[in-house]
Amino acid sequence: MTEPSQTAQLPSAQAASTQAASTQATSTQRSQAKANRRQALLSAAAALFALEGFNRVSLEDLGAAAGVSGPAVYRHFAGKQAVLGALLLSVSKDLLDGGRKVVADADGDLAALGGLVAFHVDFALSNPDVIRVQDQDFSNLAGEDQAEVRTLQRSYVELWVDVLAGLHEGTESAELRMRAHATFGLINSTPHSVRSHGRRIGVRRARPLLESMALAALMAPVILPEP
Helix, strand or coil: CCCHHHHHHHHHHHHHHHHHHHHHHHHHHHHHHHHHHHHHHHHHHHHHHHHHCHHHCCHHHHHHHHCCCCHHHHHCCCCHHHHHHHHHHHHHHHHHHHHHHHHHHCCCHHHHHHHHHHHHHHHHHHCHHHHHHHHHHHHHCCHHHHHHHHHHHHHHHHHHHHHHHHHCCCCCHHHHHHHHHHHHHHHCCHHHHCEECCEECCHHHHHHHHHHHHHHHHHCCCCCCCC
C-alpha cells in the first residue's frame, strides 16, 4: 500500500510540475516575442538607414517603423549606433557561417565555388538595403564594431580565396583575393543593377544572370599583353 504521506504528496508534486512547465512556456514565449521585436527593429533600421542615411534617422523613426515607441528601443539596444552595429555584425556573421557551410557540404572546389556564388547572389538579392547601409554608413559604426565587422568580412573573403586556390594552382593569394573582391562588387551592385530606368528586373532573370557573370569572372584566364 501507498503510505498516506506519499499519497498526500502526489497531487502537490504534480501541481508543482505543471506550474514549472507553465512558467517555462511563458518564459519561452516572452523570449521569442523579445527576439521578434529585436529583429523587427533591425529590419526597420535596414530599410530606413538605406533610404534616409544613418544620420537622418532617429530612434523615434526606428520605433515607429517597428511598431514600438522610441524609448522602447532602449530595451533592446543601447542606442542608434548599437542598432547599426547589431545590423552589420549579424549580417557579417551570417555570411561567414553560411559560406563555411557551403564549402563544408560541397564535393570539390568547383562545386564549392558554384555554391558560394549562389549563396552570395541569394544574399544580395534578398538584402539590398543592408548592402546600401554597409556602403554608405560603415564609417558610423563604433570603433569596436568596425574592427569586428572587418575581421568577419576578411574571414569570408579568405574562404573564397582558399577555394579559388584549388582552381587556379600557382596563383598568388593577392590575385585570388582581387578576383573575390571584384566578384563581390559585381554581385553587390544589385541594389542598383536590378533596376533599369526605374524598371525592376525580376529575380528569376537576375539570379542566373548574376551567377553566370560571377562564375565567368572568377574563372576567367589571365591574358597578359604581348611584350
